[in-house]
Amino acid sequence: MTDPIVSVENLKKHFTHREGFLGMKSRPVKAVDGVTLDVHPGETVGLVGESGCGKSTLGRVVLRLIDPTEGSIRFEGADITSLDTAALRPMRRRMQIIFQDPYSSLNPRMTVKATVGEAMRIHGLVSNDDEEADRVAELLRRVGLRPEHSSRYPHEFSGGQRQRIGIARALAVEPRFIVADEPISALDVSIQAQIVNLLGELQDELGLSYLFIAHDLKVVELVSKRVAVMYLGRVVELASSAALYGEPKHPYTRALLSAVPVPDPKRERSRIVLEGDVPSPLDPPAGCHFHPRCSIAKKGLCDREAPVLRELTPGHQVSCHLAE
């Protein structure tokens, strides 16, 4: 096995939630609360879980777009946990992010050429305007856009085309690792497959590694080699796609998957209804965070002791007292 390109250990991000008169009282929001995860070169790791469980926060902390509260982040073997802005700059080009909403993540006053070319210039990857124009044209072609359209503005493009611009912008600095934060959730279903295919082709050609964040479990199964399921800031199950979808072990994963329609009747699951919403990370339940919604929780155990992530079969990790 090759060394991981990204390796996070016991990573935490606690925000401060202010309340009361003039925000005098504060409580921690444990958005990410002790995540350990590797991504290998050329690999896609899927990250799923309900809204608010900390997926985007984890993606941002890994890229050092926000600072971690605790834990460590290694990128290409180097510890980047506490690098300052200047020391991070050369790293920035090797790790990029693609956002969910191509409408709000592009500057409406910048042409496509300026948008894609900006980072190349900042990182000194082009030496003159001609070289920049050539490189932008090549990238636009590569993501399926017409180079003749490089002087247009974002509003002149469709949603799918804007996401292609976002991808070209990320690729402009020749990254090795990309956090794709719900890259297709805002797109029409008919366009989603095109963007997923494009990301797959780029991965094969360029050897990219992805942390692919998504709500849609079916898409994640298609694109990911391994999948991590998050619940209230913690990874509750981590396994190869085949093992996670074929033999989910955590009651939460089972519940999530039981809600996904499957074409193969052999894989049909009885529907498990998840009661209630995800509790607030301001006030997480004691013991196993999932126990109030869990159909198999044991009194005296699950409501008292927090389970740790343990390996049940090689490569299949589960954080549940009762999983076997």
Ligand SMILES: Nc1ncnc2c1ncn2[C@@H]1O[C@H](COP(=O)(O)OP(=O)(O)OP(=O)(O)O)[C@@H](O)[C@H]1O
């Ligand atoms: N800057 C912030 N300050 C305070 N709390 C925050 C901040 N950013 C995120 N949070 C809180 O952290 C938790 C995790 O948020 P995050 O956006 O990471 O979840 P998510 O899994 O990406 O959700 P979604 O699926 O809706 O995108 C939420 O409770 C959110 O309200």
Ligand SMILES: [Mg+2]
């Ligand atoms: Mg998010």
